[in-house]
Amino acid sequence: xxxxxxxxxxxxxxxxxxxxxxxxxxxxxxxxxxxxxxxxxxxxxxxxxxxxxxxxxxxxxxxxxxxxxxxxxxxxxxxxxxxxxxxxxxxxxxxxxxxxxxxxxxxxxxxxxxxxxxxxxxxxxxxxxxxxxxxxxxxxxxxxxxxxxxxxxxxxxxxxxxxxxxxxxxxxxxxxxxxxxxxxxxxxxxxxxxxxxxxxxxxxxxxxxxxxxxxxxxxxxxxxxxxxxxxxxxxxxxxxxxxxxxxxxxxxxxxxxxxxxxxxxxxxxxxxxx
Amino acid sequence: xxxxxxxxxxxxxxxxxxxxxxxxxxxxxxxxxxxxxxxxxxxxxxxxxxxxxxxxxxxxxxxxxxxxxxxxxxxxxxxxxxxxxxxxxxxxxxxxxxxxxxxxxxxxxxxxxxxxxxxxxxxxxxxxxxxxxxxxxxxxxxxxxxxxxxxxxxxx
Numbered sequence: 001x002x003x004x005x006x007x008x009x010x011x012x013x014x015x016x017x018x019x020x021x022x023x024x025x026x027x028x029x030x031x032x033x034x035x036x037x038x039x040x041x042x043x044x045x046x047x048x049x050x051x052x053x054x055x056x057x058x059x060x061x062x063x064x065x066x067x068x069x070x071x072x073x074x075x076x077x078x079x080x081x082x083x084x085x086x087x088x089x090x091x092x093x094x095x096x097x098x099x100x101x102x103x104x105x106x107x108x109x110x111x112x113x114x115x116x117x118x119x120x121x122x123x124x125x126x127x128x129x130x131x132x133x134x135x136x137x138x139x140x141x142x143x144x145x146x147x148x149x150x151x152x153x154x155x156x157x158x159x160x161x162x163x164x165x166x167x168x169x170x171x172x173x174x175x176x177x178x179x180x181x182x183x184x185x186x187x188x189x190x191x192x193x194x195x196x197x198x199x200x201x202x203x204x205x206x207x208x209x210x211x212x213x214x215x216x217x218x219x220x221x222x223x224x225x226x227x228x229x230x231x232x233x234x235x236x237x238x239x240x241x242x243x244x245x246x247x248x249x250x251x252x253x254x255x256x257x258x259x260x261x262x263x264x265x266x267x268x269x270x271x272x273x274x
Numbered sequence: 275x276x277x278x279x280x281x282x283x284x285x286x287x288x289x290x291x292x293x294x295x296x297x298x299x300x301x302x303x304x305x306x307x308x309x310x311x312x313x314x315x316x317x318x319x320x321x322x323x324x325x326x327x328x329x330x331x332x333x334x335x336x337x338x339x340x341x342x343x344x345x346x347x348x349x350x351x352x353x354x355x356x357x358x359x360x361x362x363x364x365x366x367x368x369x370x371x372x373x374x375x376x377x378x379x380x381x382x383x384x385x386x387x388x389x390x391x392x393x394x395x396x397x398x399x400x401x402x403x404x405x406x407x408x409x410x411x412x413x414x415x416x417x418x419x420x421x422x423x424x425x426x427x428x429x430x
Contacts, residue, residue, distance in 0.1 A: 022278065039276055047280040054284060058291045065299045072306035073315055088303050108300035112292045112365075147284075152277060156284025160292070165287075 008231050009228065015227045018047040018150060019142040033141060047150055054147035057119040061112070068151060091260075098264045101271035103168070106264060113157070114260040120147045121219060121252035125245055128226045148219040148255075151212065158212030161263045165207065168270040177273070207266050211259060218255050222248055399427040 006014065013035060020032040022045025032038035038045060068084035077085055091114060095107045123146045135143040147153040169178045183193045222244075229240045245260040403423060 018280075020278075041278070042276070043278050045276065045278040045280075047278070048285060050280050051283050051287070055287055058287060062291065062294055062299060065295070065303065068300055069302035069306075072302050074306055074309040077310075084303060085307055088300075089307065092304070093305075105296050107304075108296035109292050111300060112288075112295040116291060150280065152280035153284045155277070156281045157288045159281065160285045160288040 011231065012227050014142070014222070015128060016136075016144065016149075016224075017142045018144050019135075019140060020045050021048050022046060031141075047144075048151060049144050050147045050150040053123065054120055054153055055125050056114075057123070057147070058112075058116050061115045062120055065111075065115070087111070087134055091153045093263065095264055098261060099268045101172075101268060103267075103271065106267055109164070109267075110260050110264050113161075113263055115257050117148065117157075117184050117215065117259055118253065120153070123147075124149075124223060124226070124248060124252065125221065128223070128230050138249075144220060147221060148215055151216045151220075153199065154216040154219075155208070155212035157259075160207035161211060161266065162208035165204075165266055165270045168226040170269060172271050173273060179252040207262075211262055211266075215259050216253050218251060222251060395427055395430055398430045399423060402426050 017035050017038065020038040020041065021030070022032065022038070022041035023029050024032070024037060024041050027037075032041060032045070064080070065084055069083050071081055073081075084145075088111060091111045092107055095110055099106050126145065131145045132143045135141075144150065169181075173181060182204070183197050185196060185200065187196055225244060226241070229237060229244060232240065
């Protein structure tokens with residue numbers, strides 16, 4: 001445990017605090033030394049741990065798959081290539097069944113989302129004390145290693161998907177077509193345009209919000225349970241930790257899969273004319 | 275748990291990773307996969323074609339075998355017929371030849387007998403004359419007794 005025998009509340013709060021760098025009203029650009037300082041920084045702050053670990057996982061994904069792609073032969077595949085091809089084929093089938101349009105970007109996008117989120121979620125299986133403790137020894141106050149337990153990360157990816165939804169909606173249907181879709185569905189009557197608009201815009205905005213919050217909620221809740229379990233006496237931890245970790249293998253994969261499938265479905269809807 | 279610039283940073287990271295994946299990661303793997311699929315499909319096609327060819331070839335071989343067997347039996351039959359015919363002909367010829375030889379031998383014998391008879395007849399007449407001469411001890415006028423002698427000779 002961190003610090004000098006902190007209370008359970010302090011321990012949990014410490015584990016849920018990101019390593020933050022930002023503009024503090026009094027200290028200027030600096031590292032936040034407490035949760036309060038981090039909150040005072042407001043929007044102009046960056047979670048270094050979230051960014052670092054997510055980019056590391058993204059880079060790991062790119063490196064692994066690029067390596068497999070370089071080695072890719074049309075002959076008998078082996079080892080890494082087998083695993084990578086399995087994932088690629090899985091994503092390809094997923095896109096083929098859920099996406100009803102022609103767009104060469106969708107499949108690589110889905111692959112990136114799936115593997116990246118999977119890798120980031122998997123960081124959760126690492127015992128909760130390892131990295132915070134290690135970084136405290138190195139003089140770093142906070143270290144929350146699972147990026148998907150940070151709403152910034154999940155909403156950030158959802159925002160990326162949202163931008164693509166808007167982009168393809170306008171590209172496929174034209175700005176007028178998109179506006180018409182927002183204002184004249186579900187009720188095709190001029191008097192109901194405001195009502196339609198409210199309905200459709202909320203529907204549109206809920207898509208990325210739901211996408212990001214679902215992943216965040218699942219991962220965050222699981223993380224809190226892990227931290228609570230870590231508060232038990234050391235000889236009792238494994239009793240609850242092991243079943244929870246095994247259960248989380250399912251959650252980790254399932255959430256990555258759900259995020260990917262919903263992104264494909266939303267983008268597919270963006271390509272369809274009404 | 276504050277919403278801050280990390281949101282934007284994550285979106286940028288997302289965009290970069292997706293772009294990189296689309297450009298450099300997806301195409302080689304996907305291409306290799308599809309190419310292999312095509313090759314396997316081609317291989318299976320070729321295998322089934324080869325099996326069909328083999329079946330066809332076997333059928334043709336069987337056909338040829340049956341035909342040649344038929345031909346062989348036909349040839350054998352013909353040869354048998356021909357050989358019995360030849361034996362028959364040879365037998366016929368041999369019989370004819372034998373008959374001919376027998377006939378000519380018989381004719382020769384007849385001739386020989388005739389000649390011997392002629393000779394004998396001439397000698398008998400002569401012998402009879404000389405015997406009569408000796409018996410009569412007298413000179414018999416051959417001309418006078420011609421008639422008698424001829425009669426004698428004819429009786430032999």
